[in-house]
Amino acid sequence: MREGILFVISAPSGAGKTSLCKEIIDFFPELRQSVSFTTRFPRAGEQDGVDYFFVSPLEFRRMVDAGEFVEWAEVHGNCYGTARKSLDLWQSQGMDVVLDIDCQGAAQLKKSCDSAVFIFILPPGVDELRRRLTGRNLDTAEVIERRIQNAEGEIREARWYDYIIINDRLELAAEKLKGVIMAERSRTCRILPLIRTTFPSLRDT
């Protein structure tokens, strides 16, 4: 057996990360998706334990102090964090995990988990991003402008990710994302432990 792979996916809001993550979870039902903890209030339709674990700022602080997060960050005034416990369990069971987290959190993980795979989703351009944020009718014009300003800073972070996927057409971007998952699973370092017993000439490696 090999260790599970951590796929860390970040994107500025409006890049289509949630739809893309859904596509790959549907395609690879064996993938585990980590549910983050957050201090923000649930949006309409969001479920505790499914979309996020919604916790109080006090409980979040306790978890930070207890070292229960592999990463956590404050974004737009709210805190988000990934618990170490389920990640460790899945990885040790050889299960691949998708982590949908922001750049700050990803940067923390990059330091502590070198084997994770970092994927950045980009919108085709800033104008299209504005169009998408406006179209989803979730935010006021002011919030949208703040999101776009934030996005420009976040996009700079794409430089240190392993992969960049431009989400121009969802189906095409989903194909690329699936490709990354299949390719990473086919990396020699991950295949060798699985085939050593099959091929005598690989046994002593």
Next chain:
Amino acid sequence: MREGILFVISAPSGAGKTSLCKEIIDFFPELRQSVSFTTRFPRAGEQDGVDYFFVSPLEFRRMVDAGEFVEWAEVHGNCYGTARKSLDLWQSQGMDVVLDIDCQGAAQLKKSCDSAVFIFILPPGVDELRRRLTGRNLDTAEVIERRIQNAEGEIREARWYDYIIINDRLELAAEKLKGVIMAERSRTCRILPLIRTTFPSLRDT
């Protein structure tokens, strides 16, 4: 524009490399496939300039001495080589190229072309390899045993390749190979040059 990517594909004979290469060339018609030079005689149905460039040992020697090959090797008593000229042209035009070469040739390329992507195709096991080699009715029992012995040595080389794809079912292996191609094209170092003008915050990187 970015430089073309070199995908170097090796496999022991009988692993299904030729069928897999055909699958991906059909799927990505923009891929160029390098045609090797060889001193061996054409098999039934093989065409000069399509399957190989068939040349005399003397002409092959001249090309070696003139430095016209990026790699060449002697396999089962015959010489095979890849001409530098068309590779350089395709790469400079940003075209991705598939190179179907043996481990010796791939090892030479690994030294001179660090950016190439090395993919090793494996049969699911040695027994299955024997069954396939017997089934294709191309070789005598003696040649088949020699091929299997060679295969065991070649399989050892899989360790230094970037990716290993087990060709158990052709369609599944083809999906993985396509995945590797899509993933490599999505690598940050290859995407950044294409999107710098689109995103102001990436301009100074």
